[in-house]
Amino acid sequence: MTSIARLSAWSAMLSVLILPSTAGAVDCTELPNPTIGVGGSASKPLLATVGAALAGAEDPLTVIYQSPGACFAITPYVDGTTITGTANYWDPDGTEQVCDLPLTGIVPDFGMSGVQGTLCEGVEEIPAGIGDFAGPVTSWSILVPQVSSQTSISAEAVYFVYGYGATLGQVSPWTIDAELYSRNATSAALIAVALGAGIPPAKFKGVDVKTNQAMISSLAMSVNPEAAIGFTSTEVADANRGSVRTLAFQATGQHCAYWPDSTPTGFDKANVRDGHYFLWSPYHFYVPVDGSGVIEHEATRKFVGYFTGAEPVPEEIPLLDIIIDNGTIPQCAMTVWRDTEIGPLYSLAPDAPCGCYYEALAAGSTSCTPCTDDSACGGDAPVCRHGYCEAY
Amino acid sequence: MTKQIKSTIWQIVFVLGLGACGDQNEPDDDGVGASSSTTAGLSGTTDGTPDPCVGDLGCWSCEPALPVHLLNRCTGASCEPFANTRERLPLLAADGSLPPLP
Numbered sequence: 001m002t003s004i005a006r007l008s009a010w011s012a013m014l015s016v017l018i019l020p021s022t023a024g025a026v027d028c029t030e031l032p033n034p035t036i037g038v039g040g041s042a043s044k045p046l047l048a049t050v051g052a053a054l055a056g057a058e059d060p061l062t063v064i065y066q067s068p069g070a071c072f073a074i075t076p077y078v079d080g081t082t083i084t085g086t087a088n089y090w091d092p093d094g095t096e097q098v099c100d101l102p103l104t105g106i107v108p109d110f111g112m113s114g115v116q117g118t119l120c121e122g123v124e125e126i127p128a129g130i131g132d133f134a135g136p137v138t139s140w141s142i143l144v145p146q147v148s149s150q151t152s153i154s155a156e157a158v159y160f161v162y163g164y165g166a167t168l169g170q171v172s173p174w175t176i177d178a179e180l181y182s183r184n185a186t187s188a189a190l191i192a193v194a195l196g197a198g199i200p201p202a203k204f205k206g207v208d209v210k211t212n213q214a215m216i217s218s219l220a221m222s223v224n225p226e227a228a229i230g231f232t233s234t235e236v237a238d239a240n241r242g243s244v245r246t247l248a249f250q251a252t253g254q255h256c257a258y259w260p261d262s263t264p265t266g267f268d269k270a271n272v273r274d275g276h277y278f279l280w281s282p283y284h285f286y287v288p289v290d291g292s293g294v295i296e297h298e299a300t301r302k303f304v305g306y307f308t309g310a311e312p313v314p315e316e317i318p319l320l321d322i323i324i325d326n327g328t329i330p331q332c333a334m335t336v337w338r339d340t341e342i343g344p345l346y347s348l349a350p351d352a353p354c355g356c357y358y359e360a361l362a363a364g365s366t367s368c369t370p371c372t373d374d375s376a377c378g379g380d381a382p383v384c385r386h387g388y389c390e391a392y
Numbered sequence: 393m394t395k396q397i398k399s400t401i402w403q404i405v406f407v408l409g410l411g412a413c414g415d416q417n418e419p420d421d422d423g424v425g426a427s428s429s430t431t432a433g434l435s436g437t438t439d440g441t442p443d444p445c446v447g448d449l450g451c452w453s454c455e456p457a458l459p460v461h462l463l464n465r466c467t468g469a470s471c472e473p474f475a476n477t478r479e480r481l482p483l484l485a486a487d488g489s490l491p492p493l494p
Binding site: 151159163198248262274336344346347 | 450462464465469470481482
């Protein structure tokens with residue numbers, strides 16, 4: 001064997017030994033019309049369902065996503081770090097698959113975060129050339145095990161529990177440090193809860209369980225369930241109601257604590273939508289744009305545009321239903337908004353309200369009048385939208 | 393849901409709140425422990441006359457003009473007051489404010 005051939009053989013052998021066990025997984029960049037994103041895990045369930053639908057479309061688009069944390073949605077555009085390793089994509093039947101990102105790394109086509117990127121460490125401002133597009137709304141749940149007797153908490157209580165630590169905070173029953181479950185400062189959930197309680201994220205206490213699923217299992221398997229407390233996105237909490245329960249939250253200046261839904265066991269998200277439940281955020285899409293603010297990458301322009309309304313959604317993609325079924329709230333169902341993360345609220349009149357349809361789908365019923373066109377509507381609700389009479 | 397039912401619900405909530413908050417500090421104009429500029433008072437006008445927009449049960453019944461009105465707007469939704477008292481929050485300052493974090 002020549003020296004070159006020996007070198008090649010050794011290289012091949014070493015590459016098999018060194019490369020991750022996904023050798024044989026597809027190259028992410030070679031999937032059909034890929035859009036490769038990075039960000040938090042809170043949005044992954046939504047992206048999974050949307051990704052499956054888009055993969056099965058007549059003109060397929062492949063959503064590929066890596067979820068190391070919400071702040072990673074913006075930091076690549078700030079400090080130039082690329083993403084490497086593996087990412088997930090979804091078959092039309094919803095099966096999650098793994099693909100390989102280039103070994104040398106790539107700049108992501110988009111970032112997706114449950115909080116504003118400027119709340120992340122090292123991010124003073126959104127860089128020029130990066131657009132910030134608002135997606136649907138997620139809410140944040142402070143959780144206890146299902147067997148806990150606790151039902152509510154206030155921003156002030158969260159301040160002491162997570163700002164001082166469980167033992168020092170002295171807020172019974174959450175006084176055991178080992179039962180104070182948390183995330184790290186790249187987590188959108190942590191940033192949102194910290195803002196809601198007035199705690200700088202860097203001072204937020206608790207045991208970092210690293211993932212949403214670990215948060216659920218830590219609470220569910222707690223040996224001191226009455227003392228255990230944690231938090232996740234409400235979508236994750238709702239999917240695990242057998243194990244955990246969302247506490248009603250009383251914001252600063254609020255006279256009562258409210259659940260995200262109008263009742264503790266409902267799914268209508270009425271209190272998020274009308275502002276009574278304070279802990280919510282729109283998802284942010286961070287995307288490279290041209291000088292006119294238009295997304296340059298075609299597949300990403302379509303993908304993000306479907307959420308923002310800038311691109312017509314293919315008829316075969318029931319995006320509104322997907323968003324609602326996931327427990328996320330489309331902007332058309334909101335009647336309040338805010339311009340700063342977990343900041344002051346103001347009334348919102350969405351361009352084409354869909355609150356009635358949201359209730360019908362999410363909660364299974366609505367008091368709105370069903371309709372097929374405007375002739376069935378009148379009075380205070382004269383306009384037929386998505387099969388229900390809306391105010392305008 | 394009728395106003396009467398909503399009113400009844402608020403009465404129940406108010407009574408439960410009073411029961412749970414026996415020694416609760418009455419909120420000042422900015423709310424308990426507030427440090428936010430969004431917490432304008434709901435508890436009455438500055439000259440002490442009853443505010444027609446604040447019902448007997450403390451919720452805001454008029455069109456919201458401030459963020460705090462949206463938070464406290466009258467609703468048929470379930471809620472449960474959390475007692476921000478020094479009994480429940482021992483580190484709360486005597487005036488109801490939050491001490492600095494360690």
